[in-house]
Amino acid sequence: MLLKFLFLFLLNNFLFCSESQVPVKALWVVRDYLTQKHFINDVLDFAYKNGFNHIFAQVRGRGDAYYNSKIVPKSHLVANDFDPLDYLLKSNINTNIKIHAWINVYYLWSSTNLPTQSDHIILNKPEWLDRQKGDKYIKDELYLRNKNRFNIDGEGFYLAPTNPAVNLHLISVVDELSKEYNLDGIHYDYIRFHNSNYGYNELGLYEFNRTYIDKVNANKEVIFSEFKRNSITNFVKRARDKIKSNSNKIIISAAVKPNIYDAKLLFFQEWDLWLSAGYLDWAVPMNYMVKNEDFIQNMYLIRDNLPSKYHDKIVVGISTYNQNPRLAGKKIQRLKKMNINNISIFSYTEFVKNPYYWKKLKKYF
Numbered sequence: 001m002l003l004k005f006l007f008l009f010l011l012n013n014f015l016f017c018s019e020s021q022v023p024v025k026a027l028w029v030v031r032d033y034l035t036q037k038h039f040i041n042d043v044l045d046f047a048y049k050n051g052f053n054h055i056f057a058q059v060r061g062r063g064d065a066y067y068n069s070k071i072v073p074k075s076h077l078v079a080n081d082f083d084p085l086d087y088l089l090k091s092n093i094n095t096n097i098k099i100h101a102w103i104n105v106y107y108l109w110s111s112t113n114l115p116t117q118s119d120h121i122i123l124n125k126p127e128w129l130d131r132q133k134g135d136k137y138i139k140d141e142l143y144l145r146n147k148n149r150f151n152i153d154g155e156g157f158y159l160a161p162t163n164p165a166v167n168l169h170l171i172s173v174v175d176e177l178s179k180e181y182n183l184d185g186i187h188y189d190y191i192r193f194h195n196s197n198y199g200y201n202e203l204g205l206y207e208f209n210r211t212y213i214d215k216v217n218a219n220k221e222v223i224f225s226e227f228k229r230n231s232i233t234n235f236v237k238r239a240r241d242k243i244k245s246n247s248n249k250i251i252i253s254a255a256v257k258p259n260i261y262d263a264k265l266l267f268f269q270e271w272d273l274w275l276s277a278g279y280l281d282w283a284v285p286m287n288y289m290v291k292n293e294d295f296i297q298n299m300y301l302i303r304d305n306l307p308s309k310y311h312d313k314i315v316v317g318i319s320t321y322n323q324n325p326r327l328a329g330k331k332i333q334r335l336k337k338m339n340i341n342n343i344s345i346f347s348y349t350e351f352v353k354n355p356y357y358w359k360k361l362k363k364y365f
Helices: 002-016 037-049 084-091 164-180 202-211 220-246 260-266 271-276 292-305 308-313 325-337 348-353 355-361
Strands: 025-029 054-060 098-104 107-109 185-189 251-256 282-285 316-319 343-346
Touching: 025 098, 025 348, 037 054, 037 084, 037 348, 054 084, 054 185, 084 098, 098 164, 098 251, 164 185, 164 202, 164 220, 202 220, 220 251, 220 271, 251 271, 260 271, 260 292, 271 282, 271 308, 292 325, 316 325, 325 343, 325 355, 348 355
Parallel strands: 025 054, 025 343, 054 098, 098 185, 185 251, 251 282, 282 316, 316 343
Antiparallel strands: none
């Protein structure tokens, strides 16, 4: 009788295990490797042979599309008659690999050269760009007068999260992707402000003064920070509603800053709230620290500030571009000791450039 009970108990636990409990082994694939069919074939072959079960495929880089879109200009690196995302999805047969459309949300442009697409947002919607206080280069559209080269500040040009028209456009982007493609997931990146000095888009400021007119005299900086956080959070919530209405099976995830305090205070990215409120299915902290103590500190901050029931929704990003395979591997080992088994590797690019890197890292993976 006891043996029968034990058998039924173990069987029940086995059957109860859902796909979400299978450890996530994800791989970020940047858009460079989605421009040709043979590149995509190589990506899928590598992922399949090496035990990856999720691919974050970058299909929106700088306000452009690596798929066929009616609202976003296609990348100049992709042939007009080729749809990389469609090919990736249709080529991913007879595998357990899930395909996530990785999109850079607010990041718009980073080159000093102008886009080749005449319908690119940076050329046609200057009022959508975010800016710093006192900036005239963007506000007065001075950058458009130089037809040869842009002046780049820091990472480049960002869309303004505080501008309602921007978020409406981005909602249409995720709506189109989730309607037109049989995706397993949509993965947000750069879902944040450029840095803490930004947020002075003109229409955004109008919205702030209109919405918080009764509070601005209390503590304007604190209220302004709240407004900036809310602008992104509201987008994440509305995007979740739109995506899930198109397909409830789509996993919504976001690559986020790994220090939970810096994310909220410096980049207005309150991803712990997004996760606990159900606006995200996964949070993917990009814990690209080289020093082991910095890496572990971020993990303790996450573990100690996030209720345990959300810990299995964390997928930890580990970098390869700035550290050797042994250092990256030791971090994977440390995560396992902390009972954290969901990881994502940034990125496939390193394994193409240096095949020996993966051979050394694989034993930890």
